[in-house]
Amino acid sequence: MIRTSLPVKKALKPRRCRSCGNPYVPISSMAKACSVPCALDLVRQANARKEARAKREERAATRVAKEKLKxxxxxxxxxxxxxxxxxxxxxxxxxxxxxxxxxxxxxxxxxxxxxxxxxxxxxxxxxxxxxxxxxxxxxxxxxxxxxxxxxxxxxxxxxxxxxxxxxxxxxxxxxxxxxxxxxxxxxxxxxxxxxxxxxxxxx
Structure with a gap:
């Protein structure tokens, strides 16, 4: 039997925005934020975490280097x-x-x-x-x-x-x-x- 119409796409379930915490209906399964400002905020948070992790790793490496010189x-x-x-x-x-x-x-x-x-x-x-x-x-x-x-x-x-x-x-x-x-x-x-x-x- 030949289909004459495209399958109906199911609506995604509502979820909470990872930035502001408000409920929203995502436009795709990959969406994590309810709006562009919230998406940008998530990017800033991720960058801040990466920067903090890099600083921790740098401090740890410095401590190790100092220990070797003691x-x-x-x-x-x-x-x-x-x-x-x-x-x-x-x-x-x-x-x-x-x-x-x-x-x-x-x-x-x-x-x-x-x-x-x-x-x-x-x-x-x-x-x-x-x-x-x-x-x-x-x-x-x-x-x-x-x-x-x-x-x-x-x-x-x-x-x-x-x-x-x-x-x-x-x-x-x-x-x-x-x-x-x-x-x-x-x-x-x-x-x-x-x-x-x-x-x-x-x-």
């Missing part, structure tokens, strides 16, 4: 910075470990080592050996150890202080260890920051 000393500094930041947050409500300056003192706060890093590298990252101190004691008075020790005994106990005063263990910090340490301490610092913010909100 020395062990760079990783050592980064790990120490992370540990120090955690200590300052941990002791945020405590006075200077070496003097009577209160936690509310408006100057700069440091993370002060009781046993110095140079002579006791094995205690470098031990958080019992590092405490929040004012910049005056730490930077200008070399830690002000005469006052540091009795306050440290009060804080952590004589047994632990005497342990720190023994010769530090020999440690060789490899790069993988330093990376893990930095990651762990940054995570702990973020947790402390959240707790501090929650206390402030509850006060």
């Amino acid at each position: 020395s062990r000393a760079d990783y050592l500094r980064e790990a120490q910075t992370a540990v120090n930041a955690y200590v300052r947050l941990r002791d945020a409500n405590e006075p200077c470990i070496s003097c009577d300056r209160p936690a509310t003192w408006g100057g700069q706060w440091h993370a002060s080592h009781y046993r110095s890093v140079g002579s006791n590298p094995g205690w470098r990252f031990n958080v019992l050996n590092i405490h929040r101190a004012c910049s005056i004691c730490n930077a200008w008075k070399s830690g002000n150890l005469t006052e540091y020790r009795p306050r440290l005994i009060t804080k952590i106990g004589l047994e632990r202080v005497e342990l720190l005063e023994q010769e530090s263990p020999v440690r060789k910090y490899d790069i993988e260890y330093l990376k893990r340490l930095k990651k762990v301490m940054n995570k702990k610092a973020r947790r402390l920051e959240r707790r501090i913010e929650q206390r402030k909100e509850a006060a």
Whole structure:
């Protein structure tokens, strides 16, 4: 039998415009927008996503390149910075470990080592050996150890202080260890920051 007419094209079901969200009847199955302005908006959105993705990929590539250029000393500094930041947050409500300056003192706060890093590298990252101190004691008075020790005994106990005063263990910090340490301490610092913010909100 010979057809004498073209088949009737079924109307497409209504759908929501991906740009404005309004319902519309598409003119084709490929249509995603209800109008030309909305179609142009979708194109702009797609281009913005591509640009953002390209920037993320570029930043990731830059980070990888920088990692390859880092020395062990760079990783050592980064790990120490992370540990120090955690200590300052941990002791945020405590006075200077070496003097009577209160936690509310408006100057700069440091993370002060009781046993110095140079002579006791094995205690470098031990958080019992590092405490929040004012910049005056730490930077200008070399830690002000005469006052540091009795306050440290009060804080952590004589047994632990005497342990720190023994010769530090020999440690060789490899790069993988330093990376893990930095990651762990940054995570702990973020947790402390959240707790501090929650206390402030509850006060």
